[in-house]
């Protein structure tokens with residue numbers, strides 16, 4: 001058994017569990033593998049090559065499960081995670097898109113890429129994905145799949161409304177519930193839930209924004225759910241983030257979500273928006289900084305702090321009024 005100091009961990013580009021002290025970070029070097037420990041629990045295995053030179057390390061970081069990986073933010077995030085050494089489980093309805101991405105990831109990064117074809121609004125399909133998310137290799141969960149179901153509320157088809165709730169709320173919650181216990185037991189794990197800046201647009205009328213009461217409501221749920229869960233798990237090593245993109249250059253507006261966008265190649269909706277790579281960059285940077293709420297493009301994090309301060313102030317004032 002050999003203990004590494006911080007210098008060694010940073011050379012290996014390995015991020016020890018948050019809060020782990022030096023003794024807990026003891027590492028066993030055996031052959032070409034490094035095993036990290038947190039509170040006596042094995043956390044990760046790294047495949048180490050060329051340690052002699054000191055920096056050539058190809059990491060096996062565990063498995064990242066990415067929903068909505070067949071296009072847009074999910075596909076870009078999966079590419080980035082694979083480039084970092086994560087094996088991936090790619091989830092969506094369009095099998096061919098997932099197969100193409102999985103092949104690219106394997107060829108480019110040498111990581112393992114599984115595909116899991118599932119419609120997250122179908123209970124049996126969701127159950128299969130939940131079961132995979134509970135796997136003891138899952139170290140990163142990206143709840144990214146989402147549909148918009150935009151339209152005037154009084155005309156919204158009830159089955160589409162239900163689908164929006166199933167994918168944007170129920171699946172996010174069920175998958176997080178499936179993954180978190182194992183992450184806690186292993187002392188390591190990351191959950192990123194994709195919401196939207198429309199979660200903060202409740203007071204704004206449509207035009208130029210879309211008609212979006214149900215969509216905005218689901219994303220409001222994702223923001224509150226994730227922030228509250230992050231507060232509950234603050235003393236653990238887990239990293240929890242809610243990612244709130246603004247308009248992003250993906251296929252998102254090409255479908256209301258009932259059916260997938262047709263075609264084998266990714267397309268971008270006419271509204272354009274921020275490139276997906278910038279959204280992923282913002283999320284990864286925020287994870288490194290342990291920031292729970294990530295709003296790509298927002299240069300003033302103080303505004304997010306202001307949200308928390310307003311909540312505390314409202315509750316305190318209401319309590320004063322009630323006494």
Ligand SMILES: NC(=O)c1ccc[n+]([C@@H]2O[C@H](COP(=O)([O-])OP(=O)(O)OC[C@H]3O[C@@H](n4cnc5c(N)ncnc54)[C@H](OP(=O)(O)O)[C@@H]3O)[C@@H](O)[C@H]2O)c1
Nearest residue numbers: 068070072073093094119120145146247248250251252260
């Ligand atoms: N683009 C924007 O302007 C924007 C802004 C803010 C937030 N967001 C959020 O970002 C997330 C990703 O969207 P995107 O912009 O990358 O759009 P996108 O290109 O349309 O990607 C949506 C992904 O969700 C998957 N999906 C949709 N319905 C599904 C279902 N029933 N079961 C399983 N997977 C399903 C899609 O795959 P299949 O069709 O193959 O199933 C696709 O991979 C969403 O949560 C969205 O709300 C987007």
